[in-house]
Amino acid sequence: MSLPLQAADDPVGTGETIVAGLSQNLVAITANFTGSEILIYGAVRREVPIPSGSPLQVIATVQGPSGPLTVRRKERRFGIWMNVDSVTIGRAPSFYAIASSAPLSEALSATEDLRHQITIPSAIRAVGTAAEAADAPVFLDALIRIRKENLDYSLAESSVDLLQSTLFRADVALPANLVEGEYKVRLFITRDGNVVDKHEEIITVNKDGFERWIHNLAHEQPLIYGLLSLVLAVAAGWGASAAFGLLRR
Numbered sequence: 001m002s003l004p005l006q007a008a009d010d011p012v013g014t015g016e017t018i019v020a021g022l023s024q025n026l027v028a029i030t031a032n033f034t035g036s037e038i039l040i041y042g043a044v045r046r047e048v049p050i051p052s053g054s055p056l057q058v059i060a061t062v063q064g065p066s067g068p069l070t071v072r073r074k075e076r077r078f079g080i081w082m083n084v085d086s087v088t089i090g091r092a093p094s095f096y097a098i099a100s101s102a103p104l105s106e107a108l109s110a111t112e113d114l115r116h117q118i119t120i121p122s123a124i125r126a127v128g129t130a131a132e133a134a135d136a137p138v139f140l141d142a143l144i145r146i147r148k149e150n151l152d153y154s155l156a157e158s159s160v161d162l163l164q165s166t167l168f169r170a171d172v173a174l175p176a177n178l179v180e181g182e183y184k185v186r187l188f189i190t191r192d193g194n195v196v197d198k199h200e201e202i203i204t205v206n207k208d209g210f211e212r213w214i215h216n217l218a219h220e221q222p223l224i225y226g227l228l229s230l231v232l233a234v235a236a237g238w239g240a241s242a243a244f245g246l247l248r249r
Contacts, residue, residue, distance in 0.1 A: 015048040016056070018199040020187050027174065027183075027205045035176045038062065038203065040099075041169040044189060051191065056165040057100065057107035059188040061118060062172050062203070064095030065181035066125075071139040087139040091125035094179040096153050099170040101160040109193030116188065116195060120144055120153055151175040178205050 020042030027036050040060050050056075072086040098120065100107050108118060117123050126140050147153040152175065160170045183203040189196045 015046055016051075016189060017045050017197050018187050018189055019043050019045050020199050020201070022185060022201050022203065025201070025203050027178070027203060029178060029180070029205065029207045033176055036174045038172045038174060038185070039169065040172065040185060040187065042187065042199075043167050044165065046166075050165055054192045056162070056196075057102045057190045058160045058162055058168045058170070059098065059100045059104070059107055059118060059190065060160060060170040060172065061099075061123075061184075061186045061188075062095070062097045062174075063093045063123065063184045063186070064205075065179055065183075066091045066093045068092075069143075071143050073139065073142075085139075087126075087136055089124060089126050089140070089143065092143065093123055094152065094181075095174070095183065096120055096123055096147075097156070097172045098154070099156045099159045099172060101158065101162040101168065103157045104155075107190050107193065108188075108195075112190070112193060112195050116186075116198070118186075118188065120155065150177070152177070174205075180205055180207060 020040065023039035023041075024036075027038075044056065068088065068090055069092055070086050070088050073084055074081045075084045077084070098104070098118070104113075104119060113119050113122050121140065121144065124140065124143070126136070144153060151173075154173075160168055162168045181204075183205055185201040185203060187199045187201075189198075
């Protein structure tokens with residue numbers, strides 16, 4: 001499903017604005033869902049000739065639902081592994097992907113990153129963690145490292161195709177372990193590290209089919225869900241016992 005292109009406003013008055021769209025705005029999680037891919041495409045609309053000097057760059061981010069979490073550190077004590085320290089992160093995206101047409105160090109200044117919260121560390125709200133642990137940044141680094149290993153966080157620099165500083169496209173892979181909710185897609189065009197214009201779209205991720213029925217049953221009819229789970233567990237146990245008995249004969 002291809003969505004109609006939409007144009008963003010030009011807040012800084014440079015004459016360059018984003019016209020963009022998505023290949024789909026709805027992702028359905030089914031029993032055989034193994035992930036998906038979102039195509040982000042668009043163009044830069046201009047009312048003046050292309051400015052000379054620093055080239056235009058494009059940055060795209062896809063951010064999943066955010067929420068608080070606790071990061072714990074384990075150490076081996078008395079022969080067993082124990083939680084010894086923890087830090088509470090105020091808000092962290094369940095999924096976060098960045099794609100850019102150039103290395104972020106070239107496409108984005110630190111000031112603009114702070115303002116728009118584009119890089120992965122800046123998208124995580126970790127205010128107050130220093131009071132919980134002396135080495136609080138280590139916990140944040142560990143969170144980012146683990147989520148990168150699980151493909152929940154990703155950074156793909158120089159992966160956005162940009163043609164003649166006008167047409168662009170970015171492909172963002174969505175893993176199989178997506179959390180339900182609204183995923184915010186943000187697009188930025190920059191020059192000299194400064195954001196010239198930005199644009200936002202929303203992708204909705206929902207369970208579908210049997211998974212949706214189970215999810216609704218568990219949340220809306222927990223008693224029935226519990227009884228069905230018990231019946232299935234008993235049936236599975238009986239079936240395994242019967243099969244084992246047949247094999248022994």
